[in-house]
Amino acid sequence: QKEVEQDPGPLSVPEGAIVSLNCTYSNSAFQYFMWYRQYSRKGPELLMYTYSSGNKEDGRFTAQVDKSSKYISLFIRDSQPSDSATYLCAMRDYKLSFGAGTTVTVRA
């Protein structure tokens, strides 16, 4: 079993919809929880991070962490075609462990 599980999708939504992404994990030692965005044929870039449990909001993006359930989520409100990318969750103990990534397409 992988340490971090993420549904690879793909996910296709109309412009303006809410995008909901999630990951589950098995390692209780994870303290930092990250979401990276990766555009086609580019390297990943950090989108948001959360320390321990709780919510964090940044513009149209909201990250949630539920350590009791070992479950993290990313919500994108009012999605735009420019949000079309692969979203990777990542978690850290002494190193980063990544999910497989979910490919999202926002249709204009």
Next chain:
Amino acid sequence: NAGVTQTPKFQVLKTGQSMTLQCAQDMNHNSMYWYRQDPGMGLRLIYYSASEGTTDKGEVPNGYNVSRLNKREFSLRLESAAPSQTSVYFCASYLSTSGRAHEQFFGPGTRLTVL
């Protein structure tokens, strides 16, 4: 700042050939990483260097070697390439003393095909 740069961008090898992937960063980061990305597998750590002069194995080190040439540069070598090493390779770096160890910066990747 160029950030993290990788060369080459694309490479095709025949089975058994060797090659070195180059990575350099100009952000004065102390830690550097090599990952491979395969469909459905996410990013898997091959090797990392926590600081200049040190290297350690990651999750999938077999068939690879690394050299931390100096603080800026971290190379990945395939001694005898195999088709299973067909992948996209990413180099990343971060400043561990910043307390923001989650904030790794990635290069643009090298797409390698082994025939």
